[in-house]
Amino acid sequence: MFKRADRPLRPSALPDDPLKPVHVMTATSDAETGSTLASEPKGIGTVLTILFAFACGALAANLYYAQPLVALIGRDTGLAVSLESLIVTAAQAGYAIGLILLVPLGDIFENRKLILATMVLNLFSLAGLALLPGLFALFSMTLLVGITSVGAQMIVPLAASLAPAHKRGEIVGNVMTGLLGGILLARPVASFLAEHVGWRGVFGVSGLVVALILATGYFIIPSRQPRTGKGYRELIGSLGHLFVSEPVLRRRGLYHAAMFASFSMFWTAAPVILFREPFAFSPGEVALFTLAGVFGVVAAPVAGRLADRGHTHVGTMVAICLAIAAFVLAWFGQTTFWPLLLAGIVIDLGVQANLVLGQREIYQLDESIRNRLNAVYMTTFFLGGAIGSALASPLLETFGWTAVCLVGAGLPASALAYFLLVEREG
Structure with a gap:
């Protein structure tokens, strides 16, 4: 018999060093998916919780930086006033695409590599938005920024999986505090930065922040390898079900x-x-x-x-x-x-x-x-x-x-x- 994955852990199961990656292996059978996870959560340290919260906030903020800047971006790129709101729409549309097509991959691919790879793509898209001229680059990079910002929604389930059941709500709440803080601070931060470094500089600064998180996460984000029999098409098709x-x-x-x-x-x-x-x-x-x-x-x-x-x-x-x-x-x-x-x-x-x-x-x-x-x-x-x-x-x-x-x-x-x-x- 497999153990239930949500059973509270003994204190001895928690990691001594919060900086040390925890290789998570669960033992939960999944009748609906035909998958098996070979691990039991070993806990999540304070440092990793803070990193997750900060990463979620930085990634989620990318969707909202443009909201107070659309007029400035439009004037700089020659975009018609009636079309300026499409800049924000592109980011939001990209996020919706990422939620459907990328986030479910966390159920079949090793979580650490998936999160880091998504953040690398986010970094390149932010760099493109900050450096590449023209309306095509503006909208294509904005769309890609939205798609790859869903890395935040891969981190939250990972945090929940690492947390023992009796503290899962607390851990998710702490990580979500960072995500929500990023959303709420994005608009005033973008307005302030744009006065000093311009609208492109806002996305350049965001890229630097993501790069810092990526470098840190490479060393301390733990591995979690799900095991599932589903292919990608079946995986996406299961969402409606x-x-x-x-x-x-x-x-x-x-x-x-x-x-x-x-x-x-x-x-x-x-x-x-x-x-x-x-x-x-x-x-x-x-x-x-x-x-x-x-x-x-x-x-x-x-x-x-x-x-x-x-x-x-x-x-x-x-x-x-x-x-x-x-x-x-x-x-x-x-x-x-x-x-x-x-x-x-x-x-x-x-x-x-x-x-x-x-x-x-x-x-x-x-x-x-x-x-x-x-x-x-x-x-x-x-x-x-x-x-x-x-x-x-x-x-x-x-x-x-x-x-x-x-x-x-x-x-x-x-x-x-x-x-x-x-x-x-x-």
């Missing part, structure tokens, strides 16, 4: 799709009204406003610890209610700044907490398919975020800020209704 056959994965993906849609709607529409009267903010002041979201990173480790203590049910309700409350606050922010600022903090707290709670739940399903579980989960709510961003401008321009707040609150409210309908406290 997982969404249908795994109710926990499906529910958590849909909850967070609604949450992330409201999140994207808020952060797309709020800067627009700040540029207008009565606020008339400058781009720099709007960049400072976006820093409000940084407070949301504290929710990730707290949510992870709550999940480890068995409070996922209550935590999910609180997280969703925070998103609803954020838009109630935001409704008072059309002419007053402080409610809008508080709304930015509250919605980030709710969304980041719900993200980690969802990941903690899906990573408990089957460790041998964690990369595919993560790919389906991320793709599901990523599509929700795209819908939220797409709705923000038409709602604001046609019906006004009140409509944005009503729809923004309605999305998580629908998730809460679904949650109360189908979930039972365990």
Whole structure:
């Protein structure tokens, strides 16, 4: 009989030196995939956790650097104003492609080599974006940056696999703190750097950061070799089956799709009204406003610890209610700044907490398919975020800020209704 991979480990199984690579070998059979992992998690040290968090943040930030820079990039490259937003679209489209086509490879290829190879490609694409002239290079390199930034979504499942079951939520929460911090800091950091080194310099600096992480990771990221009988086509084809056959994965993906849609709607529409009267903010002041979201990173480790203590049910309700409350606050922010600022903090707290709670739940399903579980989960709510961003401008321009707040609150409210309908406290 094989041992269950989620059984808590003895203290003696943890590594003495957090810098020393841990070669993970599990012994879990997987009836759905016909695969076997030959290892049992040996733990994850503090240094490796910090590296994973930093790497996830640096890679995820690549998707958001262009958002405050599209006008500057457009002027420099001769891109029509009406097409400038396609720069961001290219990065997001690339990320979606990577989630579907690359992240599942973590279930069949050795994880360390896959992560490092993806980061090498990310480094080259960032260099191309910083150095190569012309619109074709701009869009092709931006697309490739998005595709290869999914290395972050290979790291999170690896961290979950290395962590003992009784600390899995805490470890995932800590790693996700770095990823979310990268997302939330990307916009203000890009605005600040662009004033000093130009928009190309922003991606050059990002490349230097990725290179540093790559060099460090080469020595301390542990090996993890999954064993599966699936080929690549069968692997990708199984993604849709997982969404249908795994109710926990499906529910958590849909909850967070609604949450992330409201999140994207808020952060797309709020800067627009700040540029207008009565606020008339400058781009720099709007960049400072976006820093409000940084407070949301504290929710990730707290949510992870709550999940480890068995409070996922209550935590999910609180997280969703925070998103609803954020838009109630935001409704008072059309002419007053402080409610809008508080709304930015509250919605980030709710969304980041719900993200980690969802990941903690899906990573408990089957460790041998964690990369595919993560790919389906991320793709599901990523599509929700795209819908939220797409709705923000038409709602604001046609019906006004009140409509944005009503729809923004309605999305998580629908998730809460679904949650109360189908979930039972365990």
